[in-house]
Amino acid sequence: MARQTPAIVVLGSGSLETARRLQQCYPDAMIHGLTGRVEGADRLYDEFGTTLRQLYRNDTPIIALCAAGIVIRTLASELLEKGAEPPVLAVAEDGSAVVPLLGGLGGVNLMAREIAATLGVAPAITTSGELRFGTCLLNPPDGYALADLEQGKRFVSDLLAGESVRIEGAAPWLDSANLPHDHQARLSIHVGSSERAPSPHELLIYPRNVLVAVGADLNNAVTAVRQALQDRKLALPALACLVAARSAMAHPALAQAAAELGVPLRFVDGPGDAGELAVRALPDSLPVVANTDLALVVASQPIDARTIGQRRGRLAVIGLGPGAADLMVPAVKTELAQADDVLGYETYVRMAGPFRPDQVLHCTDNREEMQRARHAFELASQGRSVVVVSSGDPGVFAMAAAVLEALHESHESDWHNVDVQILPGVSASLATAAQAGAPLGHDFCVLSLSDNLKPWAIIEKRLELACQADLALAFYNPISRSRPWQLGRALEIVAAHRDGMTPVVLGRDIGRPGQTLRTTTLERLTPDQVDMRTMVLVGSSTTCVFPRADGGSWTYTPRWYGQRPDS
Numbered sequence: 001m002a003r004q005t006p007a008i009v010v011l012g013s014g015s016l017e018t019a020r021r022l023q024q025c026y027p028d029a030m031i032h033g034l035t036g037r038v039e040g041a042d043r044l045y046d047e048f049g050t051t052l053r054q055l056y057r058n059d060t061p062i063i064a065l066c067a068a069g070i071v072i073r074t075l076a077s078e079l080l081e082k083g084a085e086p087p088v089l090a091v092a093e094d095g096s097a098v099v100p101l102l103g104g105l106g107g108v109n110l111m112a113r114e115i116a117a118t119l120g121v122a123p124a125i126t127t128s129g130e131l132r133f134g135t136c137l138l139n140p141p142d143g144y145a146l147a148d149l150e151q152g153k154r155f156v157s158d159l160l161a162g163e164s165v166r167i168e169g170a171a172p173w174l175d176s177a178n179l180p181h182d183h184q185a186r187l188s189i190h191v192g193s194s195e196r197a198p199s200p201h202e203l204l205i206y207p208r209n210v211l212v213a214v215g216a217d218l219n220n221a222v223t224a225v226r227q228a229l230q231d232r233k234l235a236l237p238a239l240a241c242l243v244a245a246r247s248a249m250a251h252p253a254l255a256q257a258a259a260e261l262g263v264p265l266r267f268v269d270g271p272g273d274a275g276e277l278a279v280r281a282l283p284d285s286l287p288v289v290a291n292t293d294l295a296l297v298v299a300s301q302p303i304d305a306r307t308i309g310q311r312r313g314r315l316a317v318i319g320l321g322p323g324a325a326d327l328m329v330p331a332v333k334t335e336l337a338q339a340d341d342v343l344g345y346e347t348y349v350r351m352a353g354p355f356r357p358d359q360v361l362h363c364t365d366n367r368e369e370m371q372r373a374r375h376a377f378e379l380a381s382q383g384r385s386v387v388v389v390s391s392g393d394p395g396v397f398a399m400a401a402a403v404l405e406a407l408h409e410s411h412e413s414d415w416h417n418v419d420v421q422i423l424p425g426v427s428a429s430l431a432t433a434a435q436a437g438a439p440l441g442h443d444f445c446v447l448s449l450s451d452n453l454k455p456w457a458i459i460e461k462r463l464e465l466a467c468q469a470d471l472a473l474a475f476y477n478p479i480s481r482s483r484p485w486q487l488g489r490a491l492e493i494v495a496a497h498r499d500g501m502t503p504v505v506l507g508r509d510i511g512r513p514g515q516t517l518r519t520t521t522l523e524r525l526t527p528d529q530v531d532m533r534t535m536v537l538v539g540s541s542t543t544c545v546f547p548r549a550d551g552g553s554w555t556y557t558p559r560w561y562g563q564r565p566d567s
């Protein structure tokens with residue numbers, strides 16, 4: 001696995017210059033600055049402890065520009081819980097010291113050396129093996145996997161106790177290490193893809209140089225792959241990737257098999273039997289097993305799965321929520337972090353950022369929805385990870401339906417093979433309701449007052465019926481410059497059914513800078529109090545308002561209707 005991009009965390013403006021120098025070392029790393037104290041950071045946070053712990057839990061490498069003690073105390077509660085640690089380093093504000101703290105097996109010492117070289121200082125490396133041999137033997141580079149960590153630790157301590165070592169197999173990354181070589185040594189570092197019985201005198205490292213292609217019988221893929229490896233006495237960690245035909249891309253058993261085997265899944269043009277697929281994946285290879293269902297190749301070098309065929313593309317339609325970052329669901333944050341391409345209306349794309357330089361932004365006008373949806377499929381069908389951004393919830397008057405409509409209309413099998421995901425968000429009506437209290441606490445009706453895509457007559461009819469049914473109402477798209485009169489007409493219909501004192505909540509830019517929330521009544525409401533960034537919630541006959549201790553008011557619609565139940 002390639003290492004994740006680190007986060008550079010700063011507490012004060014004094015460390016910003018050092019942070020920028022670190023970005024020379026990690027150009028994709030973002031500087032996280034404390035709100036109000038750091039100007040010019042790439043991303044702001046409010047609470048140091050929560051932020052640091054969250055990054056740590058997400059396995060993000062952390063470079064904190066502050067005292068080592070602060071970092072240790074902040075992460076202390078997390079340390080016993082976690083198996084694999086991301087690298088965590090403390091760097092002195094002025095760049096005069098680099099202290100690797102955690103993540104010895106995640107490459108923290110390597111990072112400390114990189115950072116120290118950039119800052120022109122010596123890294124404070126304290127790991128004995130690392131100091132003696134100049135590398136962490138237990139952290140082989142991409143393309144290799146350590147067989148057993150605990151056994152590896154014992155091996156390194158034997159080595160540190162003064163024993164010498166011999167190397168079996170190809171381990172080019174150890175050429176520059178400072179190891180006590182002796183071809184008669186008792187201890188050996190063995191690099192090979194065969195399954196071997198564990199030995200206390202051996203550090204066993206598997207090159208990931210095995211590729212398996214699966215053809216017809218996909219439902220039994222996992223068992224077949226395991227069996228083929230076993231028959232050839234190959235170790236599972238040596239498996240670099242699973243390959244299948246493009247025509248089988250959406251087969252659910254495949255994704256499940258790859259996840260179970262813990263390997264990436266790649267696709268090459270098919271159909272064809274497994275042997276043909278394997279040769280198409282690695283053109284100069286000679287499969288050691290090749291039949292219709294399964295083919296197995298052992299390459300002379302580790303295989304980088306990213307260079308084989310293409311992966312299954314992904315298109316996620318995400319909801320940002322109303323605007324505030326803490327109202328965005330975690331799955332959406334993860335999706336944004338994985339995205340290669342981000343599409344959407346410019347305002348929303350900007351709200352979803354900041355982005356890394358390698359992420360491609362495609363900002364378009366708000367009205368070009370179908371075009372945007374098709375563009376998203378074009379990108380995703382090339383194997384890219386694409387995010388289409390909506391505000392609020394993507395399924396509420398937003399991009400999810402447009403994306404599905406584009407797919408429904410399309411005969412491109414490549415589009416239908418894309419892994420489409422819809423990730424929900426907090427819709428404006430719910431965000432506004434929560435701030436006002438619980439005006440939607442009983443049955444309610446959601447309407448868009450925009451007649452761009454539907455005739456005005458149907459809006460009037462639905463509104464009329466919703467009023468007759470005494471539902472609370474939530475109006476999206478209440479008014480705009482091109483639709484100036486519709487809200488006034490809608491309010492006339494409501495007024496014909498409801499008391500003038502019916503509570504109305506107006507939420508504008510909820511969850512965004514400068515948000516306002518107003519509670520008024522139906523008779524006092526005029527269209528000029530409303531714009532296209534406003535959510536209008538109209539109460540039913542049971543909606544009530546009462547004062548809050550802080551001077552504001554609570555609006556709610558009781559859960560019951562008719563007679564109040566005994567409580």
Ligand code: SAH
Nearest residue numbers: 392393396398427428477509510532534535
């Ligand atoms: N998918 C969005 C709605 C898109 S329609 C959602 O689920 O929230 C756009 C309309 O939503 C706007 O005209 C406005 O009425 C409402 N809206 C969106 N964001 C809002 C916000 N932050 N505050 C108030 N209203 C908002």
